[in-house]
Structures are given as structure tokens and as C-alpha cells.
Amino acid sequence: MTRPSGLAIYAFSYLAFLYLPVLFLPLFSFNDGTIVAFPIKGWTLEWYRQLGGQETLIQALVNSLGVGLTAALVSTSMGLFAARAYVRYRFRGSEASEGLVMLPLVIPGIIVASSMLVLFISIGIKPSLTAVILGHTFLALPFSVSIMKSAFDDFDPSLEEAAFDLGSGVIETFRRVTLPIVSPGIIASLLVTFTVSFDEFVLAFFLSGNQPTLPVYIWSQIRFPAKLPNTLALGSLLLLASVALLVVAEYFRRRSSKSTI
Amino acid sequence: MGLLNPRSEAAKGYALSAPATLYVGFLVSAPLIILVTYSFWTQSYVTLDKTFTLDNYREALTDPLVRHLLLRSIWIAGGVTILTVVTAYPIAYFIAMKARNKTIWLLLITIPFWSSYLLRVFAWKLILGFNGVMNSALLGIGLIDEPLTFLLYNEFAVMLTLAHAWAPFAILPIYVSLQKIEPSLLEAASDLGNGKVQRFLRVTLPLTIPGIIAACLIIFIPTVGDYVTPSLVGGSDGKMIANLIQVQFGAANNWPLGATLSLLAMMSVGFVAILFVLSASGLGRRIK
Secondary structure, eight states: OOOOOHHHHHHHHHHHHHHHHHHHHHHHHTBSSSSOOSSOOOBOOHHHHHHTTOHHHHHHHHHHHHHHHHHHHHHHHHHHHHHHHHHHOOOTTHHHHHHHHHGGGTSOHHHHHHHHHHHHHHTTOOSSHHHHHHHHHHHHHHHHHHHHHHHHHTOOHHHHHHHHHTTOOHHHHIIIIIHHHHHHHHHHHHHHHHHHHHHOOHHHHHHOTTSOOHHHHHHHHHTOGGGHHHHHHHHHHHHHHHHHHHHHHHHHHHHHHHOOO | OTTSOHHHHHHHHHHHHHHHHHHHHHHHHHHHHHHHHHHTSEEETTEEEOSOOOHHHHHHHHOHHHHHHHHHHHHHHHHHHHHHHHHHHHHHHIIIIIOSOHHHHHHHHHGGGGSOHHHHHHHHHHHHSTTSHHHHHHHHTTSOSSOOSSSSSSHHHHHHHHHHHHHHHHHHHHHHHHHTSOHHHHHHHHHTTOOHHHHIIIIIHHHTHHHHHHHHHHHHHHHHTOOHHHHHHOTTTSOOHHHHHHHHHTTTOOHHHHHHHHHHHHHHHHHHHHHHHHHHHHHHHHHO
């Protein structure tokens, strides 16, 4: 075995820097004490057990799930069609349209949040879960477009032509040929856009009014030191959920890239 | 698609991309127009005065607090950008040129990014606190005698937290530009007698400038308007412009001033970004 190079050592320490902060949350969520510091006093599941009884938390979770599912469905449908247009058809302004759709990725969060709040109030949409859904769909769209684009990139157009030649209509071809082939991409996009919405805070903070999503609920709890262990437990569950969703999404994204025959 | 004439191909393209384009187009332009309109109005308590005035701009531009926070936001975002890109470059280089399993490495780099941003910042707050993880660990192993106080609630904490949060956004664009380099160019440079360092400075680095520029913009632009990090780990010395904007839309209930501040923040970001792209691409040309 050769001695590891300086670069490799640096790479592994960087990886530790990336992971350690995130791993402290679950570690201290099992700590039998209310102060987050070493040494760990003992191990307990009490903080997790207490979560089940908090009604505002359950309501926030339900809100987040509803917002996430709706935003994922809407952004993935729009992304699916737009990605097909960008990959398959040549038309004037295609690049400009693609650039525009990617814009939500780079606008500072506070500016998106404040300007949407002003817009929604002006057109009569009160701060509510509906407002958050509209905002999250906007933020999630670039993710869905780029995932669906790579799904269509690997799709052989002659398969659709064959279906047409064999007498299938547009809708039947879409349902029986296109959809099955790009479906791993669709699943990946749904999972990723759901995660984007599920974890998003600033926009929901501005737009949710008196219907907090889970991150907004966590924000309200961070201020109370007595609630810290519960917040840690909740945060750890959220971390676990996000990572699990990503791993599943990644699996489907790969399948979509390999599915061309 | 040979059966279709180009006209209907274009029509299909427009029809399919229309929902996404119109949705984003509307949600980018409409708020902007309304924000600009609001910035010319004034508000006292709950009454909105819709007479045209430049008072908000006058107030924002003469108030030392606004100028201070805006400059600090740009300074912090700039610092974060440089810190993140400089520390991320070797990782991108390692993954592109040395790592045996690139896919695994890229996956490992991106996984932490998929956890909630709020929670990652919260984790740093717990780590850097006076009675926090870092201080208790250092005290425990006897490296320090009393807790370090310079860790939390200052610009350093904000920069460290943001550099952690944005790491994948620096690594990925640089990795992509490193991947694109033709191995034959590197061989040619070595054959012409360049050492490793010289070859890196004269071939590899200039060819990755587009990736570096992309990384800088992706990090700098959103960071200027970051709200969560300065709120949680910034303390009073680490507050940024987003905190002031939030106050206007929240406790102070002065939406016109908030709108003005949002627009000023956006314009400063745009100005710095354009200046940066121009000077960076000029530098890129000179190296070549």
C-alpha cells in the first residue's frame, strides 16, 4: 500500500468538516441532559417519545407534507413538459426560456420572500399554505427541469416514432411509451422537489401566516433553551428523512439514465 | 421527428415550455414591478400613503445603519465566496484527477447539502456556543482552560457557517471544468518541460476559470441576502441586510422601506457581480 498523498488527507479532512456538524444533532438528541456539550450524560429516547404528544408539531408536519406533495406534483409536471420542449424541439427563445426557469436558484432568498409577500397581498392571496405552495413550486422548478432534462436526454426518439408508425395516437404513445421510460426521472424529480419544499425555511417564514410548516415551527422552538432536546430530536428525524429521500431519488435518477435500450 | 415540419416543432416547443416559462416569468417580473411601486410609497403604522416620493431612497441611502449593513453583507459574502472557492478547489481537483471512485465522492459531497439548511446552521450554533460542543470538547481534553468566546456571534461564525453550507456549490462547477480538460494538453505541457506547479498554473488553472467564475456567482449572489445564518450565529456584530429587510416586513411594519431595501440589495448584488465577471474574464484573457 502506498502512503496517502497530502491531497487525499486534505480531501478526507474536508469530508469530516462537511459531515461532523450535521452528525452532532443526532448524537446529542440521545443525550440524557438539556445542555448540548460534552461529556454526554447518558443515553435516552425520552426526547423522541415527547415529540408524539405535541399537537402544534403534528399540525406543522401535516402542513409541510401537504405543501411538499403539492409543490412536488405541480413543479414536476411543469418541469416534465418544459424539459421535453428543451431537449426535443428546436424553437426560437428556447435558451432564454431555459435560463429564466433556472433563475429561482440564484435569487437571494430574502428578496424572493419579501417580493412574493408584497405581490400576493396585492393580488389578494393572504399569507397561507397556498402562498407557500406557490412559492415552493417556483423554487423547486429548476430542480425538476434539470432532472427531467437528463431523463429526456437519454431517451431514444425513434421509440416514439415506432409507436406512431404502429398506429398509436399522441396520448396513447405518451402513456405507453414515453411515460414508462421517463418514469424513474419523474420519481426522482418528485422526491427532490418534495425535499426542497420540505426543508425550505425563509419563504415559508414570510408566507405561511399562522399555518407554520415544519421548518418554521423549528425556528419558533430554537429560541427556547428548555425545548432544545426536543428540537434536536425533531431535527434529527428531519435529517434522516431528507437523506433517505435523496438516496431513493438518486437510485431512480440513475435508473432513468440507464434505461435507454 | 422527420415527419413533422419545423413550424409545428416550434409550436410544440412553445406549448410545452409555456407553463414553466410563464409561471417563473410572472413570479419574477410581477413582484419586481410591485416592489418598485411600493418603494415610492410611504407607510405610517397601518396607513399606506400612495403619493409618489423618493423619501425611502433618501432615508435608506443616508442612514448609516443601512450603508453599514449593506457593505457588511457584501464584505461577508465576498469573504465566504473566496474562502469556499479556495478550500473547495483542491477537493474538486482531487475528485477529478486522483479519486478512484468519482461517483461516490460526488455523492458524499452533495449528501449534507440535502439536509435542511436551517438545521445545519442550528448545528453550528450548538457547536460554536460558549457552553457548546467545541468548547466542552477542548476543555475536556485540556487544550484550553476557559471557554473560547470568539467562536460565536460574530462575522467569523457567519463566514464559517456559510462556507460549510455552500461547499458543494463551489466543488461541482470547478469539478466540471476540470473534467473537461483534455489530458493531451497536460501531456503537451509536461513534454514542453513544465514542472507540476508550472503546468498547473499555466494550463489547468486558466482552463478552470469559467468554473471558478460560476462557483463565485452561485455563492456570492444568494449569500448577500442570507437571513438564517446571521440571525442564528451572527449576534449583533454579524447582522446583515436581510435581517433589516425582515424587520421592515415584520415588527417595524414599514413595507415601502422594506421594498426599497430589497431593491437596493438586489442592485448592489448585480453591480458587484457584473464588475466581478468583467474583471475575471479580463484576467482570464490575459493569462491565456
